Amino acid sequence: MKKYFFITGLIIIFINILVIYLFGIANFNFKNYISLAFFFAFIFYYKYYNIVNTKFLKILKSVLILFSIFIYFWIIFICGYMIINYPEEKKFEEKLILPHADKNWEENYYLLAEKLLEYQKKYQNKIKIDKELIYQYRSEPAIESLLEKTYNDRKKIIDFIISNNITLPEKEINFYSVTPKSLEIMNIFKLELIEITKYINEGNFDAAEEKYTKLWHFVQSNNNSNLTMILYIVNTSCIDLLINFYFNSEIKLLNSRNEIIDMIKSIDRTLEDKGKISFRYEYQYLRKILKNNDAEFFKQFNGLTDQNLKFIFFNNGWPFYDQYKTWRIYHEIFYKLELLFQKPFYSLSDGLKDYENFIKKNTEFSYFINPIGQLVLTFSTPCFSGAILKKEILKSKINLFLHILNSSDKELLDNIPTDNLTGRPYKIIKNDASTIIKSECTDKNYNGEINFKIKTNL
Numbered sequence: 001m002k003k004y005f006f007i008t009g010l011i012i013i014f015i016n017i018l019v020i021y022l023f024g025i026a027n028f029n030f031k032n033y034i035s036l037a038f039f040f041a042f043i044f045y046y047k048y049y050n051i052v053n054t055k056f057l058k059i060l061k062s063v064l065i066l067f068s069i070f071i072y073f074w075i076i077f078i079c080g081y082m083i084i085n086y087p088e089e090k091k092f093e094e095k096l097i098l099p100h101a102d103k104n105w106e107e108n109y110y111l112l113a114e115k116l117l118e119y120q121k122k123y124q125n126k127i128k129i130d131k132e133l134i135y136q137y138r139s140e141p142a143i144e145s146l147l148e149k150t151y152n153d154r155k156k157i158i159d160f161i162i163s164n165n166i167t168l169p170e171k172e173i174n175f176y177s178v179t180p181k182s183l184e185i186m187n188i189f190k191l192e193l194i195e196i197t198k199y200i201n202e203g204n205f206d207a208a209e210e211k212y213t214k215l216w217h218f219v220q221s222n223n224n225s226n227l228t229m230i231l232y233i234v235n236t237s238c239i240d241l242l243i244n245f246y247f248n249s250e251i252k253l254l255n256s257r258n259e260i261i262d263m264i265k266s267i268d269r270t271l272e273d274k275g276k277i278s279f280r281y282e283y284q285y286l287r288k289i290l291k292n293n294d295a296e297f298f299k300q301f302n303g304l305t306d307q308n309l310k311f312i313f314f315n316n317g318w319p320f321y322d323q324y325k326t327w328r329i330y331h332e333i334f335y336k337l338e339l340l341f342q343k344p345f346y347s348l349s350d351g352l353k354d355y356e357n358f359i360k361k362n363t364e365f366s367y368f369i370n371p372i373g374q375l376v377l378t379f380s381t382p383c384f385s386g387a388i389l390k391k392e393i394l395k396s397k398i399n400l401f402l403h404i405l406n407s408s409d410k411e412l413l414d415n416i417p418t419d420n421l422t423g424r425p426y427k428i429i430k431n432d433a434s435t436i437i438k439s440e441c442t443d444k445n446y447n448g449e450i451n452f453k454i455k456t457n458l
Contacts, residue, residue: 088319091324095335096335101226102165104164108164108167109167109169112157112161115156115160119188122153133194135248135249137194137197137201139198146191147191151195158188161218165226166225168281182231182233182234185234186237186238192211193215193241193245195211196215200250205254209254212242212251213259216259216263217263219235219239220263220267223235223270224274225274226277232387233387240394240397260405261402264405271394271395272341272342276338282334283334287327290376321373329377332358333377333381336355340352340388341388344392344421346421346422346423348388363378392421396419399418399420400417400419413435416428419439426439
């Protein structure tokens with residue numbers, strides 16, 4: 001028994017030295033001091049074992065036996081964890097690499113962020129946009145004043161985006177606070193559309209067409225840039241507004257129809273590729289956290305209650321946290337999303353099921369297999385199915401819009417294009433005064449999301 005207690009005491013001191021070596025003296029807490037107290041108790045018992053057989057030593061012996069059982073159970077537990085999680089995964093080959101960043105594009109990012117920040121400060125809480133104004137402009141002093149005050153600042157930002165490509169610098173991926181203000185871009189865009197409606201009401205159709213064409217240049221230039229997911233969604237929303245504006249206003253494309261058609265074709269060709277880049281920015285954001293073991297980010301998780309335990313396991317990893325395994329699974333999640341992003345909506349069902357099964361399999365919490373990694377995946381798994389659906393709806397609108405712009409009244413019902421939402425041609429509804437071309441997908445799921453009314457007899 002003497003040797004048993006002596007060996008147990010040495011194991012305790014070894015564990016405490018290991019804690020200090022691995023985790024730093026800052027993580028040597030109250031629990032470690034208790035274990036040190038037991039170390040001295042073991043040594044005390046070992047030294048005075050044969051001197052006196054007092055009641056105190058008998059009680060101490062019982063306590064030390066119970067504590068030693070706990071120590072050996074804990075050692076067996078850790079060894080079991082290591083066996084179950086062996087081997088620790090190593091680095092893997094990544095496919096989700098960001099495109100080469102042009103220095104000028106990166107500088108433009110900071111310039112745009114600065115311009116939008118100035119715009120936000122200048123007009124903060126002063127811009128309240130009534131959506132009805134986009135299609136039904138009414139002349140009021142407040143609206144006239146707002147358009148006049150913001151005109152030069154809006155023009156500067158619109159012209160800057162048209163003239164320059166933009167990319168988010170890789171070093172800024174963790175700091176979304178400096179991302180150009182997406183809400184300001186959308187507000188500026190809506191004010192531009194309101195101004196077009198104003199020109200139409202005044203009978204100034206040339207000015208209306210010129211500004212409408214300029215806004216297509218704006219969204220095309222944005223689409224040619226490398227955008228984060230939020231800015232990609234904002235730009236696709238702007239494209240959607242432009243298409244809806246054409247069918248809900250009296251805009252006339254007398255001089256720029258072919259120019260706009262060419263821009264829309266260019267956008268249509270690159271929409272998926274630019275969406276892939278935005279997915280990769282989102283992936284790179286958490287990749288940095290996983291690579292650098294960002295404990296501050298991890299502290300937001302509520303799966304564990306002991307913050308120190310979180311910090312220790314997250315920063316020192318295996319067997320409780322397999323960094324590269326977690327990183328690889330996260331990479332596979334985004335890679336599967338990227339592949340889904342490129343497929344037509346009607347062919348997505350099987351791919352979505354496989355994706356959902358993969359997510360379920362890899363985010364179900366386990367107390368034994370990479371538990372900290374499972375927590376990371378559970379709290380950080382992206383949900384971009386809405387972005388994929390919106391992109392597909394926009395693709396369907398672009399497809400139909402191009403067909404309408406390219407066709408005369410007599411040609412409109414010839415060679416009806418295939419709807420990427422259904423895999424079938426668009427539905428035609430004719431009456432005496434107009435023709436409605438719509439996606440059949442809207443009948444059941446999307447509440448008339450794609451429903452274009454052509455004001456002509458066909």
